[in-house]
Amino acid sequence: MSCCRNAIVPMRRPLFAWLLPRGYEGGRRQSPWRAARSWGSYAIRIAAGAVLLLLCLWLGAQLATVSPLPLPAPLIGMVLLAAFLAMRRGPAATAASAAGDLLLRRYALFFVPAGVGVITQAGMLRGAWLAIAASVLVSSLLALAVTSLVMRLLLASGRGGSSDRHGDPSS
Amino acid sequence: MTHLGPTFGFAVITVLLFEASRALAGRFGHPVLNPTLVTILAVIGVLAACGVPYSDYMRGGGLIAWLLGPATVALGVPLARNLGAIARDGLAIIVSLCAGALTAAITGPCVLAAFGGSAVLERAMAPKAATTPIAMAVAHEIGGMPSLAAIFAIAGGVTVAVAARPVLNRLGIRDRRAFGLAAGVAGSGIGAAEAVAQGPEATAYAALGVGLTAIATALLVPILAGLGLV
Numbered sequence: 509m510s511c512c513r514n515a516i517v518p519m520r521r522p523l524f525a526w527l528l529p530r531g532y533e534g535g536r537r538q539s540p541w542r543a544a545r546s547w548g549s550y551a552i553r554i555a556a557g558a559v560l561l562l563l564c565l566w567l568g569a570q571l572a573t574v575s576p577l578p579l580p581a582p583l584i585g586m587v588l589l590a591a592f593l594a595m596r597r598g599p600a601a602t603a604a605s606a607a608g609d610l611l612l613r614r615y616a617l618f619f620v621p622a623g624v625g626v627i628t629q630a631g632m633l634r635g636a637w638l639a640i641a642a643s644v645l646v647s648s649l650l651a652l653a654v655t656s657l658v659m660r661l662l663l664a665s666g667r668g669g670s671s672d673r674h675g676d677p678s679s
Numbered sequence: 680m681t682h683l684g685p686t687f688g689f690a691v692i693t694v695l696l697f698e699a700s701r702a703l704a705g706r707f708g709h710p711v712l713n714p715t716l717v718t719i720l721a722v723i724g725v726l727a728a729c730g731v732p733y734s735d736y737m738r739g740g741g742l743i744a745w746l747l748g749p750a751t752v753a754l755g756v757p758l759a760r761n762l763g764a765i766a767r768d769g770l771a772i773i774v775s776l777c778a779g780a781l782t783a784a785i786t787g788p789c790v791l792a793a794f795g796g797s798a799v800l801e802r803a804m805a806p807k808a809a810t811t812p813i814a815m816a817v818a819h820e821i822g823g824m825p826s827l828a829a830i831f832a833i834a835g836g837v838t839v840a841v842a843a844r845p846v847l848n849r850l851g852i853r854d855r856r857a858f859g860l861a862a863g864v865a866g867s868g869i870g871a872a873e874a875v876a877q878g879p880e881a882t883a884y885a886a887l888g889v890g891l892t893a894i895a896t897a898l899l900v901p902i903l904a905g906l907g908l909v
Contacts, residue, residue: 582751624733639795647787
């Protein structure tokens, strides 16, 4: 959403602008050769980063089978990736960050197919839809309120305000 | 060759509908126009109109759903980028995150039981604060149905994404760190997507909330289930 708000000429912005490298400005000032080269290096970086992400996922799956704690594979992969990025600052870390950023920019999209799966569970849900709706609403809103209130309390009692609270332009 | 049409067709339709609903949300800015919610309803509408069963849709949808695994690994990127902030606010983050994750894990099954829901539903409801693949794995662990847990996790995420701005404004939460963390803890990935609009600080804390809630849920919910609380 922030990308669309910041765009100066939104009509000229391509639909899949999020696939472009950060800071890509439409290539008007670039020669075609330079543009192609920067595209090529970006694509290679993304591909290398994707391989690294998949390697973390695979390592996570291997560790999950031997782990005594019931931790799912993507979660172990996430911790492995964070540890790798915290320890290293090479081109491999840059590539993994670029690929990760690209995936996270459309994180909400990847939930859609599982959400559409609600149609397969219609029979299961029909009898208890009121209980389920009440449960989801109450527990989600309570968790939202409890987390934010406890966080505010603890930040205020500690060194609250050490972080720059930039104003919120969108609300 | 006959398989390639539906496989890529359904994936492309899903991506296009998602881009369209993002544009819609950006145009009107109302929290109910959550892109995930709108896209899910639109895809269900398309499937119903064309008489396509879910198993056929998943030949293409499965490609998109598969990306959830690498994308969950990718949450390690903002996690690593904000290690300094995590160390600084560490105690506040851990305490409020555990409070929120426990609230979600305990109140969900309790309200369900109060309304007469079955134990199968309760065990799928308990891990719903975690991001979908984790919620499915934990539900499987404690004897719930993973497919139900996925639906509950997504429903919870959409609820949080829609309610975050009105509720947190009403509560007077001005701090972007508290906004981001709460959206990530209560709403996992879909909640975190809502925090993206609140700036980079909220995004970082939301990613942190998603990642750590997934860990907390994976560790705490099996213990709660063992104690008979869930």
